[in-house]
Amino acid sequence: MVEPLLVLMAFAIGFIFRHLGMPPLLGYLLAGFVAGVAKLGEFEQIQLYADLGVLLLLFTIGLKLNFKQLAAAKVWGTTLAHTLIVVPLTALMLLSLPLFLSSVGAMDFQSAAMLGFALSFSSTVFAVKIFDERGEASSLHARIAIGILVMQDLLAVLYLVGSADYLPSPWALCLLGLPLLRPLLQRLLEMAGHGELLLLFGFGLAMGAGSLFEALHLKAGLGALCIGALLAGGNKSNELYKSLGPLKDLLLTAFFLSVGYYGLPSGDMIVVALLLSALVFLRPLIYFLVLVAFRLRVRTSLLAGVGLFTYSEFGLIVAALAVQAGKLEPEWLTTLAVAMALSLFIAAPFNTRIHSLYARFASRLQKLESQQLHAEEKQVDLGAAEIVVFGMGRIGSGAYEFLNQRYPGLVVGVEEDADKANRLLQQGVKCCQGDVSDRDFLERAKLGGRRLILVCLSNHSENVQVVKFLNKVGFSGKLAAISRFPDHELELRELGCVSFNLYAEAGHGFAEHVLEELGECQTSVR
Missing domain, CATH: 3.40.50.720 (NAD(P)-binding Rossmann-like Domain)
Structure with a gap:
């Protein structure tokens, strides 16, 4: 059973942040750090709920997935351009740390590049929640940002497969036949009605797909994403998306709480976390400039870029694998957890006030726009x-x-x-x-x-x-x-x-x- 005091604390701090004009998720993060230090609740149980929340998040992203959008140059081109810029910059900073902090051990180039790659991803949980709260889930900038996040998830899967000590099961090739199930799944969705059966159908399908992919040595989240994509565009896919929304949001609260349970690193590593969080300011700028180069309006580029401000939960996954393999000291895991939390604290106010910020600087920013805008900006x-x-x-x-x-x-x-x-x-x-x-x-x-x-x-x-x-x-x-x-x-x-x-x-x-x-x-x- 989840510690009742933890639930009350998450509500109270989230409530305070909400009334301060900030996203409640910042309150959940703070509650998680307090609970982690106080050893309140069981981390394994909270992590289980967090994993379910991320699984449902990827399933609902799949329900809205449009493969034509992923194939667009502005999506995959921006993803690759950002990765090629951010990874070397982050790796260079990590390699130079011993010059400024003598207590931080020297890192080899392979480890620095691995962490740079992990820190190049943006948080899917944060971006989707911010766009949902602002009612912009169907807007062009949100669709571009989510397309970039999906591309990053695919790169993440390729990395995990390539770095694992085992290969996907040969039976994984059978997953190529999943599209043949689309008519049956669509029919079952139609027959599920509009009540709790619809909710159970979606929840069970996401969990089942995740378990199937894990059994075949693939990422569970990829399974949820793929099975959701099979239902995308159907008559009731939007209703299923809305039905799962409250449950998904509730479980994602556990994800933000779980970040704090990784604990606090030493004083020098906190300085490293602060340096990493300062580096995060380059991310929206890079996204913005690349998207503008693809002839998108500055407003579209700015809102998409700021939505992708933060570090991703994937950085913690990569760090955990590296620690298990003996390639990183365990303290790096808590350092990245703090850096990710700080990036969320930094990004939230910018996203909350992004419309007023754009209105203030619109006349200057619009000078960067191409004279021949993209067809979708007509x-x-x-x-x-x-x-x-x-x-x-x-x-x-x-x-x-x-x-x-x-x-x-x-x-x-x-x-x-x-x-x-x-x-x-x-x-x-x-x-x-x-x-x-x-x-x-x-x-x-x-x-x-x-x-x-x-x-x-x-x-x-x-x-x-x-x-x-x-x-x-x-x-x-x-x-x-x-x-x-x-x-x-x-x-x-x-x-x-x-x-x-x-x-x-x-x-x-x-x-x-x-x-x-x-x-x-x-x-x-x-």
């Missing part, structure tokens, strides 16, 4: 539409259909997922691709002459951000936004926005619909 034309629907999910699509019946040709939808926007276009829906949380997009979209804008995004903070910006630029039309809780509804109304509380109004809408149907029936009887 200008958006909303035409002569008087009514614009931001977000074409279930609510937005329903609002579009209703309004288009009354004002045909005068309604347009905006959807940040390019594939979904194209599907809607093929279905005859007037829709364009665009990220409405993007200040640049809102400025270029020429919204001044529009009569009504409906903000139907899934994330409340993103809804508020969009409404605030439209107010700031002096939008003179009517604004409406969806909400789910009374305090959210009040906040939107105070911004001068018509707010529709989905939960509060659901009963009213249901009753109204029933009366309309009964009225039609009575009329037909007469």
Whole structure:
């Protein structure tokens, strides 16, 4: 059983960080260090929950995976360019440590290069959680960042296979036949319904795939990623993704707690951890410059690069293997744990304030943009539409259909997922691709002459951000936004926005619909 005091401490410190405007995960990290020093709880049990959280994370990434995106040069090219720059820089710093810290033993080039490679990866857990919290999981910059993370995971698997004392089982070749199971898995997913069976199906599938890959001497996370990818693009893959979200987030709390249990290194090694954490500032800069070179807008490049700010949990895995093989002193493991934790503390405030930081320096940064932007960064034309629907999910699509019946040709939808926007276009829906949380997009979209804008995004903070910006630029039309809780509804109304509380109004809408149907029936009887 997990120590109740540890759970309460994680909640309390996470709660404090949340109210300080910081991500709660920083509180979990701090709670983990306190618990590790106090020897509170059992590390093996917490590590088990952490492993399950990472497994579910990779499975849900697979559910959203788009292989066409991974094949794009901006994804694999940025991954390789970053690796080729960061590994030598980190190795050089590690090799030069004895010149400044006499107590730190000299390191051979192979060990330094190995640690440099491990520290070149970014944290998948951190990036995905940050994008989810900001409601940007489907945005272009998030898709690019996640594509880079997946490419890094693949490089990690190749490294683990190459450095292991054993090769994958010959039976691993049978895994090439997994795509043949896609129709069966899709069918089972359809039959699982919408309740706990759906949750059990996804959880069991992720665990089963992980166990299968481990039995064949492959990485369990790779199995979860692959089996999730087999379900990607299906009718219920998005519902499964949302269903697993709360469980995944709860288990990932254990991952952040587990980092602190590696303990604190000696004084000199803490200095090494501080030097490594200082080196992390180069990472978003490198990502940014490489992505800009691929003709992406500076905003897209900046948000993707800052999302990839941190060191990865993979560094701890590589260090642990090296310690077991006798290639590294055990103290290096705790040093990397502290460096990773510090990188998370550094990255979190930047990611929390990245939109305001971009707004402040946008005019200077935009001078770096290519004159011929990437096709996915093309200008958006909303035409002569008087009514614009931001977000074409279930609510937005329903609002579009209703309004288009009354004002045909005068309604347009905006959807940040390019594939979904194209599907809607093929279905005859007037829709364009665009990220409405993007200040640049809102400025270029020429919204001044529009009569009504409906903000139907899934994330409340993103809804508020969009409404605030439209107010700031002096939008003179009517604004409406969806909400789910009374305090959210009040906040939107105070911004001068018509707010529709989905939960509060659901009963009213249901009753109204029933009366309309009964009225039609009575009329037909007469």
